[in-house]
Amino acid sequence: MADSEFDYEGTLEACARGDKGAFQRLYQREAGQMLGLAITLLGRRDQAEDCLHDALVKVWHNADRFDRSLGQGRAWIYSILRYRALNQLRSRGRLVDTDDGFIEQMADDSAQAEDIASDQSEGRELRRCLRQLERPRRHPILLAFYRGLTHEQIASRLTTPLGTIKGRIRAGLRALQECLQA
Amino acid sequence: MIPEAIEPRRALIGEYVLGLLEEPEASEVRELIAQDRDAARMALEWEQHLLELADELPPQTPSLVLWERVQQSLGWTPASQATAADAFAGWWNNLGLWRLTSGALALLVLLSWLPGVMRDAPSSASFTAVLQVPGESAKPGWVVTVDGDGTLNLQSLVADQIPANQSVQFWTLIDPKDGPRSLGLIEPGKGTTLSAEQIGAVQAGQLFELTLEPEGGSPLNRPTGPVLYIGRAVLIASN
Numbered sequence: 446m447a448d449s450e451f452d453y454e455g456t457l458e459a460c461a462r463g464d465k466g467a468f469q470r471l472y473q474r475e476a477g478q479m480l481g482l483a484i485t486l487l488g489r490r491d492q493a494e495d496c497l498h499d500a501l502v503k504v505w506h507n508a509d510r511f512d513r514s515l516g517q518g519r520a521w522i523y524s525i526l527r528y529r530a531l532n533q534l535r536s537r538g539r540l541v542d543t544d545d546g547f548i549e550q551m552a553d554d555s556a557q558a559e560d561i562a563s564d565q566s567e568g569r570e571l572r573r574c575l576r577q578l579e580r581p582r583r584h585p586i587l588l589a590f591y592r593g594l595t596h597e598q599i600a601s602r603l604t605t606p607l608g609t610i611k612g613r614i615r616a617g618l619r620a621l622q623e624c625l626q627a
Numbered sequence: 628m629i630p631e632a633i634e635p636r637r638a639l640i641g642e643y644v645l646g647l648l649e650e651p652e653a654s655e656v657r658e659l660i661a662q663d664r665d666a667a668r669m670a671l672e673w674e675q676h677l678l679e680l681a682d683e684l685p686p687q688t689p690s691l692v693l694w695e696r697v698q699q700s701l702g703w704t705p706a707s708q709a710t711a712a713d714a715f716a717g718w719w720n721n722l723g724l725w726r727l728t729s730g731a732l733a734l735l736v737l738l739s740w741l742p743g744v745m746r747d748a749p750s751s752a753s754f755t756a757v758l759q760v761p762g763e764s765a766k767p768g769w770v771v772t773v774d775g776d777g778t779l780n781l782q783s784l785v786a787d788q789i790p791a792n793q794s795v796q797f798w799t800l801i802d803p804k805d806g807p808r809s810l811g812l813i814e815p816g817k818g819t820t821l822s823a824e825q826i827g828a829v830q831a832g833q834l835f836e837l838t839l840e841p842e843g844g845s846p847l848n849r850p851t852g853p854v855l856y857i858g859r860a861v862l863i864a865s866n
Contacts, residue, residue, distance in 0.1 A: 457794060467630065469694075469745070472697070476689050476693070477682070477686030477687060477688055477689065478686045478693075480687040481681075481684040481685055481686045481687045482681045482684055484839065485684055488685075489841070490841070490852055491841070491846065491851045493687075494690060494693055494851070497689065497693065498693060498697055498700065501697050502697060502701060505701055515664060515667045515668050515671055515674060516667075516671025517675050518759065519672065519675075519678060520671045520672075520674040520675035520678060521671060521672055523677075523678060523681060524644070524670070524671065527644075527646070527674075529645040551683070560715055569675065570679070571676040571677065571679040572679055586645070587680070588682050589645040590645060590677055591680070593646055593723045595646075595647065595649070596647055614647065615638060618638045618641040618642060619634065619635075619638045621641070621676075622634065622637050622638060622641065625676060
């Protein structure tokens with residue numbers, strides 16, 4: 446979970462200056478959550494740990510390329526992790542059997558007035574906006590995020606024509622950005 | 628073709644961040660993000676929003692060797708140490724396992740009075756190790772006893788639920804130079820007995836641990852999953 450007290454940007458800048466202690470603090474703060482996501486994407490702990498290892502090494506080596514005027518440090522770190530995980534998934538070329546129960550649950554999770562209020566008060570903008578999408582637009586976005594599936598894989602998982610899936614994702618993302626910018 | 632208008636462009640970058648674009652479109656967007664600060668900002672904005680989804684997932688404790696591996700890859704530890712055995716040795720030395728702990732010792736003393744935990748009149752040295760949740764001295768889970776004949780007995784104090792597609796594996800480490808040695812898979816909540824031949828000579832300070840591994844055990848000759856319980860052998864009697 447993001448810790449609002451933790452200074453991700455300052456920590457990355459310290460890493461760029463070669464501060465090993467800062468990197469270790471970042472590891473202690475974030476490695477568990479990063480591993481949780483990598484395991485969900487890759488389906489296997491050993492591969493997820495390899496992915497996390499590679500991502501962390503990259504974070505250290507590229508820390509000097511982080512620029513706080515472009516965005517938040519934690520987002521930058523996860524962009525590296527997810528990029529690695531997606532490459533690993535693509536090069537593996539086959540899917541793991543996964544239990545998508547929690548994704549189904551989130552896909553079913555339509556907007557209720559009280560949820561929207563609590564999401565808003567807790568700053569969960571994306572959850573709030575996702576809930577406002579219709580299920581057929583929400584579900585493929587969740588499959589892409591949590592399982593790293595391609596358009597084709599999503600189409601076959603949901604037994605829906607490829608063109609329809611592409612259109613729904615695009616429309617879903619546009620609706621999301623409208624809601625997020627509002 | 629990357630749209631010029633802001634909103635379609637932002638949506639396309641969202642697709643890229645989700646990993647949905649294929650070549651050559653993916654490369655085009657990647658290049659745009661590398662060159663155009665506004666595009667880079669949009670990509671990080673998407674990533675920032677998507678963090679909410681990542682944070683819905685429970686964190687997972689990395690295996691203890693991961694931090695050692697990362698340090699080795701960064702060249703922070705001498706190259707001569709770049710082996711799994713030494714990674715293991717790193718946390719052997721670093722984790723303050725010797726702090727294991729006043730609680731464990733108190734329990735040990737208590738156990739030593741229980742019948743069955745200690746064998747009668749050992750013919751040679753006997754040992755006990757209380758295996759605890761790492762970093763939580765008040766959570767003993769298993770007890771290892773090695774009697775005077777060298778027979779090892781592992782007893783459970785807890786009934787943990789293990790996911791159906793995973794296994795619990797029992798390990799020991801005598802000398803960090805040799806690396807950890809598997810002592811086989813363990814049924815959660817059930818103990819096991821190993822003969823002196825299987826276990827070899829036990830020494831004071833020898834490390835025992837249980838790790839969570841893929842079904843059927845670690846694919847490597849070292850633990851790959853998180854440590855569930857860990858403890859060191861303590862000499863309780865010698866003749």
